[in-house]
Amino acid sequence: MDTFAARGYNNASLAEIADRVGLTQAGVLHYFRSKALLLTSVLELRDQRDIEHLGPDRPQGLDFLRHLVNTALRNAEREGIVRLYAVLSAESVTDDHPAQDYFRDRYDGLRAFVADALREACELPADRADLADNAANAIIAVMDGLQVQWLLSPDSVDMAASTDLVVTSLLVSLAPERFGPHAAG
Amino acid sequence: MDTFAARGYNNASLAEIADRVGLTQAGVLHYFRSKALLLTSVLELRDQRDIEHLGPDRPQGLDFLRHLVNTALRNAEREGIVRLYAVLSAESVTDDHPAQDYFRDRYDGLRAFVADALREACELPADRADLADNAANAIIAVMDGLQVQWLLSPDSVDMAASTDLVVTSLLVSLAPERFGPHAAG
Numbered sequence: 001m002d003t004f005a006a007r008g009y010n011n012a013s014l015a016e017i018a019d020r021v022g023l024t025q026a027g028v029l030h031y032f033r034s035k036a037l038l039l040t041s042v043l044e045l046r047d048q049r050d051i052e053h054l055g056p057d058r059p060q061g062l063d064f065l066r067h068l069v070n071t072a073l074r075n076a077e078r079e080g081i082v083r084l085y086a087v088l089s090a091e092s093v094t095d096d097h098p099a100q101d102y103f104r105d106r107y108d109g110l111r112a113f114v115a116d117a118l119r120e121a122c123e124l125p126a127d128r129a130d131l132a133d134n135a136a137n138a139i140i141a142v143m144d145g146l147q148v149q150w151l152l153s154p155d156s157v158d159m160a161a162s163t164d165l166v167v168t169s170l171l172v173s174l175a176p177e178r179f180g181p182h183a184a185g
Numbered sequence: 186m187d188t189f190a191a192r193g194y195n196n197a198s199l200a201e202i203a204d205r206v207g208l209t210q211a212g213v214l215h216y217f218r219s220k221a222l223l224l225t226s227v228l229e230l231r232d233q234r235d236i237e238h239l240g241p242d243r244p245q246g247l248d249f250l251r252h253l254v255n256t257a258l259r260n261a262e263r264e265g266i267v268r269l270y271a272v273l274s275a276e277s278v279t280d281d282h283p284a285q286d287y288f289r290d291r292y293d294g295l296r297a298f299v300a301d302a303l304r305e306a307c308e309l310p311a312d313r314a315d316l317a318d319n320a321a322n323a324i325i326a327v328m329d330g331l332q333v334q335w336l337l338s339p340d341s342v343d344m345a346a347s348t349d350l351v352v353t354s355l356l357v358s359l360a361p362e363r364f365g366p367h368a369a370g
Contacts, residue, residue, distance in 0.1 A: 006279060007195070007279050008193065008195060008276055008279050010192070010193060010196035011195035011196065011279070083278055083279075086275050087276065087279055089275070090271050090272050091193055091272060091276060092333075092337070093268055093272060093333060093336040094191060094192055094196070094272055095192060103333075104337045104338055107334050107337060107338065111341065130346075131350075133341075134343055134346045135347070135350060137331060137334060137341075137343075138327050138347040138348075138350055140330065141327045141328075141329070141330025141333075142323050142330060142351070143326075144329070144330035144333060145325065145326025145329035145330035146322060146326040148274055148275050148277075148278060148326075149326060151278040152277070152285070152288055153293065156296065156322075158319055158322075161315075161319045162319045162320070162323040162326065165316075165323055166351060166355070169351075169354035169358035170350070170351070170354050172354065172357065173353065173354035180365075181361060
């Protein structure tokens, strides 16, 4: 994870990875068969940890949106994971990248989760489904984009505050009668 | 630009670049001295084009925020530039990347522009400066993050609509009396 985060996939060398874990390159390839499969395993490990952190009952609706803000807060204390994800997600759009399908599927899944949470929290009618998708993409995007800025200039970026501001503002915008200043409470 | 966008900096080869422009590697290095200086020149060329597009009178305040939404719309028709920027900005956080200072400075400059525009558009008092910075970082982040998602799944992402939704929602949130549903007009 450290090597992929520090160098990206293309520039990471199996020799360095093998050296850091005290194996030969042949030893690493005995377990993972290729650098591409090692990368996929690293990403799956990261996801597994996040799922474990979330517990058996995934939060729904407004709770899930609050969980995203909480994730941004927690990310500010795990620079390595953030860097791994920021570097590899963007690198995945380069030609023939082995994690391209992984990230495409990941965004599809996240988009569906976040849009569902927004529809539930805002009680959006079915004919405003586009709005929930556009807002979901925006929330995922703001979290991703803040990571790159924060990695470059940690003192100029408050990932949790900016994420919270966007989520809160979108909730008011999508359902002013529930979340606006004149909401019944 | 095409080679850096397709492969990232680390994985781009001077041999391929030289081949595509019909020069030898020595010929390319005669003009640019190193792959790192070639990259910097490519990024400066991109910025130069954007500045030319903007014209001599850079829009201010609300006009500048509208210009950002318009940029997101225009970006959906220039996949190569978007990919160049998305790949290199994230890759710049890897160890010893030659564009690290370039992107740090670029985000600092953008943050100041966008925060100024928000302060002007929302007439924010000085004691809410943090709010303008957090909102500015969020707007830049949403534009960046949407690019990666759009490159992976263009049919699932409407960059302009999501950017517009965030900018509009933040304006209402920061200055409800000016932009909210009960604004005077």
